[in-house]
Amino acid sequence: MATPNLECRMYESKYPEVDMAVMIQVKTIADMGAYVSLLEYNNIEGMILFSELSRRRIRSVSSLIKVGRQEPVMVLRVDKEKGYIDLSKRRVSEEDIAACEERYNKSKLVHSIMRHVAETLHLDLEDLYLHVGWPLYRKYGHAFEALKLVVNDPDSILNTLTREVKEVGPDGQEVAKVVPALSEDVKDALIKTLEGLMTPQPLKIRADIEMKCFQFDGVLHIKEAMRKAEAAGNSDCPVKIKLVAPHSMFLLTQTLDKEQGMLVLTSAIKACTEAIDKHKGKLVVKEAPRAVSERDDKLLQEHMANLRHANEEISGDEGSDEEEDTGMGEIDLENSPAGLQD
Structure with missing residues (x-):
């Protein structure tokens, strides 16, 4: 049996993008600068010129960079044909460093999981990344977010992964066929490793x-419907309601039991619908209950921030309590926003 290749970069792209912060390890210090390995890109080589070590006058190179040290740096230039990567230590900001370290720590954990599965089942690591790791990066922003969900609900994440294989049909012609990306052995090994x-x-x-609800006292009726929704929660799955924009909101719960969480939110929506229907109001489900990742949360927060910024820009009546009260965040059912009623 051929020895599987257990060396592979962490990301689908073979090279980092310019102006991206990457994690490196210093290998050697030469006359012009330091040669380093890019840890997230299968240790391909890069170089930091001494002029890119610090914004200040350099008195001692050894105080700024040491062999073996790991740290984030900024990508200045990438020559994919020659394989040259120029890096800078002085141009990386504190924000870049924090974001890079967070990403690298997540990627390192994902990599150890993928490598362990590949080594256990004698698979090529790059092949496993190709069909499992990188598709999860594309779909969830970072594979780490997907693997967190796999711990609680493996089928809903892993069963969506597919790959295309070529087969010879009855007529002798080659045809493409879509099959699950993971065999049961790989799936079981991945779940066991994650656990x-x-x-x-x-x-x-x-x-x-x-x-x-456009009836008289419509806001009061909406308040009462919200209370009914929150009352459908329990100590294991408390239900919260947050406002996105006038009339638009979402119900949220957190739980280790996905099925229970789905049932609780479904019951909350039903209770809310029944309450508002009594007053000739209307509730429309825009997105049914589903598990969401941190990336979904970030996208929602960005959307809410954009709406808030747009409201601030177009506001022509600074003294209007109606616009001011349609703020973001959790709804206070005792002092709910007037913006819920047209």
């Missing part, structure tokens, strides 16, 4: 709704 390395994290279950 040993990652403790279960509470799942966030979210549902997006729109609710309107």
Whole structure:
């Protein structure tokens, strides 16, 4: 049996992008600068010129860079044909460093999981990344976010991964066929490895709704419908409601039991619908209850921030309590925003 290749970069791209912060390890110090290995890119070589070590006058190179040290640096130039990568230590900001370290720590854990599975089943690591790791990076922003969900609900994540294989049909012609990306052996090994390395994290279950009531005291009726929704929660799955924009909101719960969380939010939506229907209001489910990742949360926060910024820009009535009250965040059912009613 051929020895599997267990060396592979962490990301689909073979080279980093310019102006991206990457984690390096210093290998040697030469006359012009330091040669380093890019840890996230299968240790390909890069160079930091001495002029890129510090914004200040350099009195001692050894005080700024040492062999063996790991740290984030900024990518200045990438020559993919020649394999040259120029890096800078002086141009990386504190924010870049924090983001790079967070990404690298997540990527390193994902890499150890993928490598362990590949080594256990005698698979090529790059092949495993090709069909499992990199598709998860594309779909979830970072494979780490997907693997956290796999711990609690493996089928909903892993069963969506597919690959295309070529087969010869009855007529002798080659045809493409879509099959699951993971065999049962690979799936079982991945789940077992995750259980040993990652403790279960509470799942966030979210549902997006729109609710309107144009009757007299419509805001009061919406308040009452919200209370009914929150009352459907329990100590294991408390239900919270947050406002995105006038009439648009989402219901959220966190739980280790996905099925229970889905049922609780479904019951909350039903209770809310029944309450608002009594007053000739209307509730529309825009997104049914589903598990969401940190990336989904970040996208939602960005969307809410954009809406808030847009409201600030177009606001022509600074004294209007109606616009001011349609703020973001959790709804206070005792002092809910007037913006819920047209």
